[in-house]
Amino acid sequence: MIRVENVSKKYGPLLAVDNISFHVERGGVVGFLGPNGAGKSTTMKILTCFQPATSGSASVAGFDVFKQSLEARRRTGYLPENTPLYPEMRGDEFLHFRGKLRGMQRPQRLEAIKRVTDRCWLGDFISRPIGHLSKGMRQRVGLADAMLHDPDVLVLDEPTIGLDPNQIRETRSLIKELGERHTVLLSSHILHEVEQTCDRTIIIAAGKIIASGSTDELQKQFSAHARVIAEIKGPADEMAAGVKALPGVQDVEVTASDGWVRLAVSPKPDHDVREDLFKLATSKGWSLREIRLEGATLEDFFVKVTAEQQRSHPL
Ligand SMILES: Nc1ncnc2c1ncn2[C@@H]1O[C@H](COP(=O)(O)OP(=O)(O)OP(=O)(O)O)[C@@H](O)[C@H]1O
Ligand SMILES: [Mg+2]
Incomplete structure (x- = not known):
């Protein structure tokens, strides 16, 4: 039409x-x-x-x-x-x-x-x-x-x-x-x-x-754009290496403060890494205080992709 x-x-x-x-x-x-x-x-x-x-x-x-x-x-x-x-x-x-x-x-x-x-x-x-x-x-x-x-x-x-x-x-x-x-x-x-x-x-x-x-x-x-955010208490370097080695993980950003490590994990397409992340933390005896999906709503996706477009092509 x-x-x-x-x-x-x-x-x-x-x-x-x-x-x-x-x-x-x-x-x-x-x-x-x-x-x-x-x-x-x-x-x-x-x-x-x-x-x-x-x-x-x-x-x-x-x-x-x-x-x-x-x-x-x-x-x-x-x-x-x-x-x-x-x-x-x-x-x-x-x-x-x-x-x-x-x-x-x-x-x-x-x-x-x-x-x-x-x-x-x-x-x-x-x-x-x-x-x-x-x-x-x-x-x-x-x-x-x-x-x-x-x-x-x-x-x-x-x-x-x-x-x-x-x-x-x-x-x-x-x-x-x-x-x-x-x-x-x-x-x-x-x-x-x-x-x-x-x-x-x-x-x-x-x-x-x-x-x-x-x-x-x-x-x-847009679920392909979602990241997993986790806050875990433990040694940052070992944690970054352990998370990177998980099979569903594409990339991980690590920021540490007050003994807590904030992980922003980008999963491979069609992978949910939250369970593996939880298992890794418990097997190492690290405390976990937060684990959530970021950018999992259509709104998050819309804000992210439109912001990227506006930055690369300011009108
Ligand atoms: N007649 C015009 N002459 C020059 N620039 C224009 C003209 N009309 C629109 N533009 C520019 O073209 C771009 C797209 O405008 P447009 O009005 O199509 O956007 P829009 O998606 O409808 O936005 P909005 O949600 O604000 O209505 C904007 O940068 C606007 O400034
Ligand atoms: Mg308009």
């Missing part, structure tokens, strides 16, 4: 998107996760024909966003960052205006406005001036606008930003519901949000895709 092939975007000398490729199949919600300045909005603007890529190609619903942009736009609904709306218009007035721009006739518009008002739980708020609505309600008017022409694909750029916790919860469940009928690409820098809302996640940092997959697949990828 969405195909992105080797897309790059330069703003003058700045490479905001660096040769990214991904495919999104029909249906479901795909999260586009990355820190500030990662290139999420830039990619979304390219996909929604708001700006051209510097190189590469992209298509939505089978239509090239550069060469068949009108066709691609007919099949895409876009909620940009900061939901641009006209505050002096009423919600229904705004949607009529937007429907006219899309070439919809009045009966078609009336039917569509009723449909999106229901789907976005707008109720009577739709007939109030947009400027009088809360941020959450305005966000829903923006979503209603994106859905007015019943597009196959919805591109939503940080749809929950600035909302209160109740509105966030409601918006997330609305997006999940939308994923049943549409293909939704949702950007966010909130990990928890994509874990909750999305079937699949693409992680982007400094313009590059650094991981993608379902939450389970990502869990597997």
